[in-house]
Amino acid sequence: MGDPFSILNISATGLTAQRLRMDVISDNIANVNTTRTPKGGPYRRKVILFSEIQKEPEDDFISVFEKIKSDELEGGVKVVGIVEDKSTPLKKVYDPNHPDAGPDGYVSYPNVNVVSEMVDMISASRAYEANLQVVGTFRNMSIRAIDILKG
Numbered sequence: 001m002g003d004p005f006s007i008l009n010i011s012a013t014g015l016t017a018q019r020l021r022m023d024v025i026s027d028n029i030a031n032v033n034t035t036r037t038p039k040g041g042p043y044r045r046k047v048i049l050f051s052e053i054q055k056e057p058e059d060d061f062i063s064v065f066e067k068i069k070s071d072e073l074e075g076g077v078k079v080v081g082i083v084e085d086k087s088t089p090l091k092k093v094y095d096p097n098h099p100d101a102g103p104d105g106y107v108s109y110p111n112v113n114v115v116s117e118m119v120d121m122i123s124a125s126r127a128y129e130a131n132l133q134v135v136g137t138f139r140n141m142s143i144r145a146i147d148i149l150k151g
Contacts, residue, residue, distance in 0.1 A: 053077060
């Protein structure tokens with residue numbers, strides 16, 4: 001049997017990733033009306049990119065199967081990057097009196113949809129809770145195993 005603590009490592013990576021996701025979503029919501037950033041232009045929604053943590057790929061099925069059987073495969077999730085959402089257009093609002101209005105009188109507002117962000121926040125929160133539940137279950141199982149060993 002492999003390392004039983006790998007379960008905790010996998011859940012810890014999930015907790016870290018979802019916490020960062022919630023932070024980015026919070027930033028998006030906080031900047032829903034930011035029309036000017038230090039870089040210039042309106043704030044752009046940020047998105048997190050995740051990737052699976054894995055060892056080097058194996059060439060044959062048998063070696064992968066043996067690692068699964070012995071619990072030697074690593075797992076979890078890592079953050080690959082935080083990028084600006086350039087696929088969603090900025091919102092244009094006609095307000096010629098706004099200091100950031102263009103010559104046509106339109107102001108570019110961030111491409112942040114608060115409803116979508118709240119849905120993403122709920123999703124991240126539930127994923128965080130699920131990983132926390134795994135840690136709690138592992139803890140309870142470990143305590144019970146120790147109690148059994150004590151007699």
